[in-house]
Amino acid sequence: MTIEFTRRFSRPLMLGKTPVGGGAPLSVQSMNNTRTADTAATLTQLEELAAVGCDIGRLAVADFSDAAALPDIARFSPLPLVADIHFDYRLALKAIEAGVAGLRLNPGNIGGKERVKQVAQAAQAAGIPIRVGVNGGSLEKDLLKKYGGVTAEALVESAGRHIEMLEDAGFFSIKLSLKASRLPLMLAAYRQMAALCDYPLHIGVTEAGLPGKGSVKSALGIGILLAQGIGDTLRVSLTGDPVEEVKLALDILRALELRTGGIEIISCPTCGRTDIDVVALAQAIQKEAALLTPAKPLSIAVMGCAVNGPGEARDADLGLAGGKNGGVLFAKGEVIGRFGEEELLPELLRRMRELA
Ligand code: SF4
Secondary structure, X not given: OOOOOOXXXXXXXXXXXXXXXXXXXXXXXXXXXXXXXXXXHHHHHHHHHHHOOOOEEEEEOOOHHXXXXXXXXXXXXXXXXXXXXXXXXXXXHHHHHHOOOEEEOOHHHOOOHHHHHHHHHHHHHHOOOEEEEEEHHHOOHHHHHHHOOOOHHHHHHHHHHHHHHHHHOOOOOEEEEEEOOOHHHHHHHHHHHHHHOOOOEEEOOOOOOOOXXXXXXXXXXXXXXXXXXXXXXXXXXXXXXXXXXXXXXXXXXXXXXXXXXOEEEEEOOOOOOOOOOHHHHHHHHHHHHOOOOOOOOEEEEEEOOOOOHHHHHHHOOEEEEEEOOEEEEEEOOEEEEEEEHHHHHHHHHHHHHHHO
């Protein structure tokens, strides 16, 4: 039985060839941690991100040397690019000229209505959207005073101000994010904003931390919103290699069955009944699975005994139910045979490669 989440309606926009909002498949974003001015390193990392399944790349455009590298990067990038700009509207104009697919920019930070108008007109002419991205760490002082600190209402009001500036300039191709590192705050802000407008939402938990705890926070924050139908595109923010962010984002989507593909490993937690080395088997299978790109999604079950083992193993494309000194292998619900402990792993790997 497939359980579907009812997604919030949002207006569609395009980031290059990638649709966002309007019911389009959820897209995964990440942000380079290379210096954008280093064209070779930036393109190499974009290739790495694309190889693991990233849909949209974002680059910090901190100064004119970064902006000068953008034309070449945009030309050779395997991903549509969003230029992340703060304070200097001229960098936004340069980025648009360079051929980026979108901007992340808060209009309230670029020096007044006239500059916002110039950027909005250039973005409109180029047909690219702008993401307004408010963040718990950089809220306006008057809002902090009004709400007594960082609150969901303050984040929403801040986003509203930026949106209004773009709308006043006649620009409506807007995407929104309201990120905070505290989950209850981030969840409340997104929920409030989702009810107030139909702009597509870029969701994420900002500054989630190192992989491990940061992964838990990200999976919970993003997962809860997605399960409520909120979110059109997502970014996991982890301290470390952005490639890991993309892998985790895809795992979140797969866990919610919002994205299919790849190899899903179902392995039991082990207990006093475990008859085979489930941990070693699951690790070896996961390692091999990372190297394969199956045409169709595959599920591989590794179960330690005859209690839950046969049921799960039968349900998977390929399954193992452990027993004394070996186990029974299943393919598509049928028993293939019984194998000794030494034979199990090579046989499983061989069949997994064949299926993939
Ligand atoms: Fe324990 Fe068997 Fe369940 Fe694994 S499948 S946790 S070995 S009861």
